[in-house]
Amino acid sequence: MSDARTSTSGAPKISVPKISVRGLRKSFGPKLVLDGIDIDCAVGESLVIIGGSGTGKSVFIKNILGLLHPESGSIKIDGAETVGMSRAGRTALMYKFGMLFQGAALFDSLHVWENVAFGLIQGRGMERARARDIAFEKLAAVGLGAEVGELRPAELSGGMQKRVALARAIAAEPEIIFFDEPTTGLDPIMADVINDLIIKCVREVGATAVSITHDMVSARKIGDRIALLHKGKIVWQGPADEIDNSDNPFVDQFVHGRAEGPIQMEVRAV
């Protein structure tokens, strides 16, 4: 699961997590959303964060991506601190990331293929013709034909939009891919298709994956390791196959979807 990395000095082998988060705190006004998160994600690992709506799962991912800035704590990528890093450093770091947004977040003024090729053309300055070829290649990888590439995102169904968003997230072959509720709002069959595509694409690119979801079927399928977020803290984490025998009342309630238990759902959105 965790690959060993050789330090540049050539001496002893040390295992550096791809992502290492320590004491991450974030609040909005008086509302504390993340209350000291500690979690690691090894190279090539697929980590799934589960938790109810409004528990701060999206905020957690946005802090790692640098879209939000934590109040305190440390976020290391490949051992390098990213909290408070320079603008140039952040831009360089973004090349390592890919992200699948919950609502797909496709650019509706652009064609589907331009959406997929966007990071290559605008972010990396690749020439359009080459980026176009790669875009169609990635669309094929998520099971979409060339004719879809010429459509606008608004012409696609929700499941198709998610596929395009997945193709966009993997187009630049990032080292870390984030999935924000990848199966929410999809029918069970399309959800399974997306789960399979996520596993296939992450494996093909050889990326580390961090997903957030409240869909347990999805979490079990795509995760190597699962962590449960509740009231801004990780209350349990462990291998995906141990989630049914965790002996943790929070996990037990969430996995079985019981209204009664230690988890009380948040009224207000984060």
Place this chain on the structure above:
Amino acid sequence: MTIFLARVGAAFLGFLAATGRLTGFALKGLVGIFSPPFYPRLILRQIVYMGYYSLPVVGLTALFTGMVLALQSYTGFSRFNAESAIATVVVLSVTRELGPVIAGLMVAGRVGAAMAAEIGTMRVTDQIDALTTLSTDPYRYLVLPRLLAGLITMPLLVVVADIIGVFGGYLVSTYKLGFNVESYLVSTAQHLETSDVVSGLVKAGVFGFIVALMGCYHGYQSRGGAEGVGQATTYAVVSASILILVTDYLLTAALFGT
């Protein structure tokens, strides 16, 4: 009483914070428009949208403004036997003042609102965050092309508005009020100085920047779905219109030293 003071204080602090945010946003734009990377395709698209497609509405407004100006001046000036000044009044008012202001207000309603709605929708549907994750600076990609387009397009639009506005005055004066065509044209050209037109074009550039700035800023700051986007659109038009009128006064005072 304490609660009242606390509320006043909170509102004032909120106002200061918003002013600070807007100033930062504007300064970033002023610095950014002179440094690469530029997005020529996006700038061109915005120029076409802001300029070419605004021509009918700006042209019509300018035409009727010039016409009504001639008519109003005539009814007023005829009391003092000063009808001969109408051509000069029309051309100076249109080039110095009405061309840029009317065009600015119309473009604020047509383009500023659209900018706020488009960027606001992108904000609430995570498209702006998506830009960041695709290694693209959303400010540079979305805001700067619009600011530049505003700065470039408005003076061009105002040149057209000036010509059509003066033509409107000419139509009313010669066809309705019975002025001699030749003497009207001579009086129009006689008192018009380059500085009159240039001052109007400087204003137009500033107004174009204001319209784009307000549209982008309110869109960028919008939160909370459809309601937030609707609010952003309203704020964009109202704040741009007020700022245009205030800036117009300040620029007039600065340019003409009065």
